[in-house]
Amino acid sequence: MKKLINDPATVLADSLVGVAAAHPELRVDHENRIVYRGTPTRAGKVAIVSGGGSGHEPLHGGFVGLGMLDAAISGEVFTSPTPDQVEAATKGADGGAGVLHIVKNYTGDVMNFEMAAELSEGVNVETVVTNDDVAVEDSTWTAGRRGVGVTVLLEKIVGAAAEEGLDLQAVAALARRVNDSGRSMGMALTSCTVPAAGKPTFEIPDDMMEMGVGIHGEPGRHRVPMAAASSVAEQLVAPILADLDFTGGPNIVMLNGMGGTPLIELYLMFGEVKKLLDAAGVEVARTLVGNYITSLDMAGCSVTILKADDEILKFWDAPVNTPGLRWGI
Amino acid sequence: MKKLINDPATVLADSLVGVAAAHPELRVDHENRIVYRGTPTRAGKVAIVSGGGSGHEPLHGGFVGLGMLDAAISGEVFTSPTPDQVEAATKGADGGAGVLHIVKNYTGDVMNFEMAAELSEGVNVETVVTNDDVAVEDSTWTAGRRGVGVTVLLEKIVGAAAEEGLDLQAVAALARRVNDSGRSMGMALTSCTVPAAGKPTFEIPDDMMEMGVGIHGEPGRHRVPMAAASSVAEQLVAPILADLDFTGGPNIVMLNGMGGTPLIELYLMFGEVKKLLDAAGVEVARTLVGNYITSLDMAGCSVTILKADDEILKFWDAPVNTPGLRWGI
Numbered sequence: 001m002k003k004l005i006n007d008p009a010t011v012l013a014d015s016l017v018g019v020a021a022a023h024p025e026l027r028v029d030h031e032n033r034i035v036y037r038g039t040p041t042r043a044g045k046v047a048i049v050s051g052g053g054s055g056h057e058p059l060h061g062g063f064v065g066l067g068m069l070d071a072a073i074s075g076e077v078f079t080s081p082t083p084d085q086v087e088a089a090t091k092g093a094d095g096g097a098g099v100l101h102i103v104k105n106y107t108g109d110v111m112n113f114e115m116a117a118e119l120s121e122g123v124n125v126e127t128v129v130t131n132d133d134v135a136v137e138d139s140t141w142t143a144g145r146r147g148v149g150v151t152v153l154l155e156k157i158v159g160a161a162a163e164e165g166l167d168l169q170a171v172a173a174l175a176r177r178v179n180d181s182g183r184s185m186g187m188a189l190t191s192c193t194v195p196a197a198g199k200p201t202f203e204i205p206d207d208m209m210e211m212g213v214g215i216h217g218e219p220g221r222h223r224v225p226m227a228a229a230s231s232v233a234e235q236l237v238a239p240i241l242a243d244l245d246f247t248g249g250p251n252i253v254m255l256n257g258m259g260g261t262p263l264i265e266l267y268l269m270f271g272e273v274k275k276l277l278d279a280a281g282v283e284v285a286r287t288l289v290g291n292y293i294t295s296l297d298m299a300g301c302s303v304t305i306l307k308a309d310d311e312i313l314k315f316w317d318a319p320v321n322t323p324g325l326r327w328g329i
Numbered sequence: 330m331k332k333l334i335n336d337p338a339t340v341l342a343d344s345l346v347g348v349a350a351a352h353p354e355l356r357v358d359h360e361n362r363i364v365y366r367g368t369p370t371r372a373g374k375v376a377i378v379s380g381g382g383s384g385h386e387p388l389h390g391g392f393v394g395l396g397m398l399d400a401a402i403s404g405e406v407f408t409s410p411t412p413d414q415v416e417a418a419t420k421g422a423d424g425g426a427g428v429l430h431i432v433k434n435y436t437g438d439v440m441n442f443e444m445a446a447e448l449s450e451g452v453n454v455e456t457v458v459t460n461d462d463v464a465v466e467d468s469t470w471t472a473g474r475r476g477v478g479v480t481v482l483l484e485k486i487v488g489a490a491a492e493e494g495l496d497l498q499a500v501a502a503l504a505r506r507v508n509d510s511g512r513s514m515g516m517a518l519t520s521c522t523v524p525a526a527g528k529p530t531f532e533i534p535d536d537m538m539e540m541g542v543g544i545h546g547e548p549g550r551h552r553v554p555m556a557a558a559s560s561v562a563e564q565l566v567a568p569i570l571a572d573l574d575f576t577g578g579p580n581i582v583m584l585n586g587m588g589g590t591p592l593i594e595l596y597l598m599f600g601e602v603k604k605l606l607d608a609a610g611v612e613v614a615r616t617l618v619g620n621y622i623t624s625l626d627m628a629g630c631s632v633t634i635l636k637a638d639d640e641i642l643k644f645w646d647a648p649v650n651t652p653g654l655r656w657g658i
Contacts, residue, residue, distance in 0.1 A: 002518040002519060002535065002538070002555065002628060003518075003594060004518070004558045004561060004590060004594040004595075004597060004598050004629075004630060005557070005558050005594065005597060006557040006558045006559055006597075006601075007557070011593065011597065012593075014558070014597045014600055014601075015593045015594075015596045015597040015600070016596075017597075017600035018584075018595075018596035018597050018598065018599040018600030018601075018603070018618070019596050019600075020600075021599060021600050021603035021613075021616070022584075022596065022599050022603075022616045022618045023616075054593060055591075055593060057591065057592035057593045057596070058592055062592070077593075189331040189332075189333070190331060206331065209331070226331065228334070228335040228336070229333045229334050229335045229343070230335055232333060255347075255351075259591040259592075260589045260591070260626065260628075261333060261626070262384075262386065262588040262589070262620075262623055262625050262626050263386035263387055263391070263588075263620065263623065264340065264341075264344045264383060264384060264386045264406075264625070265332060265333040265334060265344075266333075266347075267344045267345075267347035267348050267351065267386070268333060268334060268335075268340065268343045268344040268346075268347050269333050269347065270347040270350060270351050271343055271344070271346035271347030271348075271349075271350050272335075272343075272347075274347070274350035274351075284350075287350070287351040287352075289347070289351045289652075291591075291592065291620075294591055294592065296591050296593070297589065297590070297591050297628065299331060299589075299626070300333075301333060321656075323618075326655055326656050327650075327655050327656075327658065328658065329656065329657070329658075
């Protein structure tokens, strides 16, 4: 295992020290592994809180800031944060107008956020569970589909809605609508290596790739021979388009890297995806290409398509000022 | 070789198709492999033009846009663009107030940009050659020090200066001052793999790392045993601080990823670097953590420190709107 770390046991804690040092505009609760905005949630604004296992950076800590999250909780690598951690973030972020929990559909996350919501007496909590991954119906760590790339787009969109002053019910309804409108699928060329494990999560031959891989290296749909980028794009896009009709309106399309794939390949993949969407009559109104929801050092990528409308595009275009996404400010 | 590509021969062309598809606000000259802003350089503004071999993305094409570059020319992977390409970009970007060429110090780049400047009759061209890498005094591809991370910071700073209306001489003088004020050093855990070669550029044992590596996988100062992140940080920071005095004023510090290293490790490394700078009395006024000047899929990182002052910080903070760096807009 070749990693820039001090000790597998302190990766998360040490990384949060770096986040605090690099971003004095944020506030890091090192004990509870929570990243907050530098200033408390303003009275009357719904607080947007998300979190999960670490190893997916910039998700979620890198999306804290104006126009996106109020707080993000990190569990150990690929491990759900505890109910106590989530409770602390929920109470810490609440500005009196309630808190939206954005939870990726993994059993541990769903359970611990639910317990935290119950523990957070006096705070109104609504929850959206993202489950946009079309690859598998149930998986190693989920009942139902896994929550992946749509989570990034959803955090941006509902973050802007909360900033504009929508109340908790309206923000939660928008969040569920966004989740219902998005689909993703990913693939891996290589495994990731969890620091505490010290070896790759899975073995994969040099001439094979894993289609539909999960963001923790969980098995996908099937292993197939290495193929040209154009074929990889087709194998990712076809299942997404088969699952939901994206024609007839604008869409937001993300080509996401898994952490170990360079940008030159991600742009190349985006070009292939765009050709397929053009051919299918799917309008691409907004794009995002880069590493946004990663799997440590895994090489690979994922495609996310989100049906949009004027409201969703307005919130997408609204100002955002976070380490991972920044525009309009 | 596991890469998301169609054919090693078309990686650059295919990737530029993706850049054009993802960024309709930019204009891509596919024949000459030039990325321009969507609108021509406004009359009277100095045009900032850079380029070099591809494989270092987002450098340089990802830094085209308001407040940074007017045009970026891509050579094949790790190969200088030709004089003809650079000439086309120079003439294409000129708005009548002249063009600044920002060239990383590699023999092919320096020669081809120089020839292009001579070929670009009727265009006033000034050139800055960056040479901030303290690792080696001469290298595989250079006489003198290599140009690396400072190039990113310099493109941002002089881009803002040109936007503010400084004339060509003033922009060029600022560029040389920025280059003289910055130092970098990098390291690699793994080699990169050039698509056309199909195998890693160099072999390195599982228990060793290359300190002072170049951004094309050129040899650095020495190979040393794998060590904790705190030790890696010290081995990068000490040679930089030994080369230039960074005390007594504000500095901009970049912790850059080589392309295959995930953000959780880059932040962890930044935390270690910050501790060393604090101990050395080096003030960190601005920070940048992420993949900005990469080496394809190489795992590793580099540190860049730039002595700043009020003028440099003003230009650093000024609005920028590019795929790779965006704020204030």
